Amino acid sequence: MNGGDARDAPRYARPFALVFLAALVVCALGGWNLWPFSSWELFSRLRTDRQTGWEALSVTDSGQVRAYPLATLPDGYRGFAATLARFPADSVASRDATCTDWLHDASRRLGPVWLVRIYRVEWVLSDRRGGHAAPRHLALAWTCKANGAHAAS
Amino acid sequence: MRLAEDLVRHTDHWVLTAMDARRLAAVRIGLCCLLALRLALVDYEPVAGRTPVFQPHFYMQLFERMPSPDTATALKVCGIVAALAAAAGLALRATLPMAFVCALILNGMRNSDGRVIVGDALLMLCLLLLIASASAAGEAWTVRGPVRRVLRRIGGAPPRMRATAIRPVRRGARYGWPIRAAMIAVALVYFLAGFQKWRYSGLPWVTSDNLRWILYGQAHPDDVALFIANRPLLSHFFAAGALGLETCFPLVLFISRLRWLFIPAAAAMHIGIWLALGLDYSAQWLTMVIVFVNWPVVVAWFRRRISPAPTLREAPG
Numbered sequence: 001m002n003g004g005d006a007r008d009a010p011r012y013a014r015p016f017a018l019v020f021l022a023a024l025v026v027c028a029l030g031g032w033n034l035w036p037f038s039s040w041e042l043f044s045r046l047r048t049d050r051q052t053g054w055e056a057l058s059v060t061d062s063g064q065v066r067a068y069p070l071a072t073l074p075d076g077y078r079g080f081a082a083t084l085a086r087f088p089a090d091s092v093a094s095r096d097a098t099c100t101d102w103l104h105d106a107s108r109r110l111g112p113v114w115l116v117r118i119y120r121v122e123w124v125l126s127d128r129r130g131g132h133a134a135p136r137h138l139a140l141a142w143t144c145k146a147n148g149a150h151a152a153s
Numbered sequence: 154m155r156l157a158e159d160l161v162r163h164t165d166h167w168v169l170t171a172m173d174a175r176r177l178a179a180v181r182i183g184l185c186c187l188l189a190l191r192l193a194l195v196d197y198e199p200v201a202g203r204t205p206v207f208q209p210h211f212y213m214q215l216f217e218r219m220p221s222p223d224t225a226t227a228l229k230v231c232g233i234v235a236a237l238a239a240a241a242g243l244a245l246r247a248t249l250p251m252a253f254v255c256a257l258i259l260n261g262m263r264n265s266d267g268r269v270i271v272g273d274a275l276l277m278l279c280l281l282l283l284i285a286s287a288s289a290a291g292e293a294w295t296v297r298g299p300v301r302r303v304l305r306r307i308g309g310a311p312p313r314m315r316a317t318a319i320r321p322v323r324r325g326a327r328y329g330w331p332i333r334a335a336m337i338a339v340a341l342v343y344f345l346a347g348f349q350k351w352r353y354s355g356l357p358w359v360t361s362d363n364l365r366w367i368l369y370g371q372a373h374p375d376d377v378a379l380f381i382a383n384r385p386l387l388s389h390f391f392a393a394g395a396l397g398l399e400t401c402f403p404l405v406l407f408i409s410r411l412r413w414l415f416i417p418a419a420a421a422m423h424i425g426i427w428l429a430l431g432l433d434y435s436a437q438w439l440t441m442v443i444v445f446v447n448w449p450v451v452v453a454w455f456r457r458r459i460s461p462a463p464t465l466r467e468a469p470g
Binding site: 009010025037040043046048049131 | 261326370
């Protein structure tokens, strides 16, 4: 480390550097994500081997059952998951409207669809079968029809 | 008390150290070219125009909704042009903030979609320091001279005689403090990432199967991810290496020889993360390389290799 003549540094250099570096530390300690002053918490919390997610299947008018590709939805899988997280608390009208949107979207992609089944998926990461993950456990959560959303009993 | 005063004085002296103007210019060129590259390569279209899951990042609250794809494209083009002009040292007081603001909005869009993306955060933080350095970042290695000559020739003015004398290397704290502050920021970013792992998980981050679950937990783990995840000992080794590296990274500020070990190791860690998890941290590790490498020394070394004529001795940094 070599020192130097600090006289030609601008007057604001010292307070600016101090505030800048303090903001970096304070945001991390406070857990605030004031991007680009991030909290740097990525992957900091322990993961468990129990995982949950969502899957959807569509049933066409001809009776064919096909996977409804959630990842290719306009808001992606995360948008779908975020919608379903608040789905039970939404009003009936809001749920019905969302379901109609999904039905229309599925029909546009896969041909005439009369039903979309939404499943809650659970799996255990440590449950491996050879080099592959063990089959996932699917539980029906919601059914979307033309007349609206129906919770699985 | 005396010790604390000495520490503050020493830190102050270290940050406000004199450096070569070309080194700050090299950081300007490197960071601005990296920003232009990131803006060109990152696809902002998928988040543009969204409304249903728009969870605005704090400064994105200025917008009523997510900017449209057309706005995103305009910001992208404007940001790339401004970043390249700033890299060339042209109208730095205007181009650098313009490139920064464009990138801030585009990154704000990506961070307003329910997920924090920190890959470009360090680059943006270092650019902020570059903006704060004002004109100092544009006092060497610019294309202003050649541009002026071309404009003069176009305007019909007689060309001025080129100075043949070797210009003295400009040094000063005004060139040094942004680089030293950026070095501390890089070191802090790595240290804080490690600190948060200690804070929320502690030693089990290494000793538990945490890393295996991260690798297995992807939608489609690739061969690299499965190779590590299928071997618990290897997973613990990589977890220990990552946590050790992040925790000890600030040592590079005090022991400059450690940079030869820690900087390639951090770059290798990010490349490993990209291979195993598909997460792109190239902007972060390239920023680290741009900030820590003494580029005038590298350039002088290349010049010596190309033409072995004696050159001015480069100052160490």
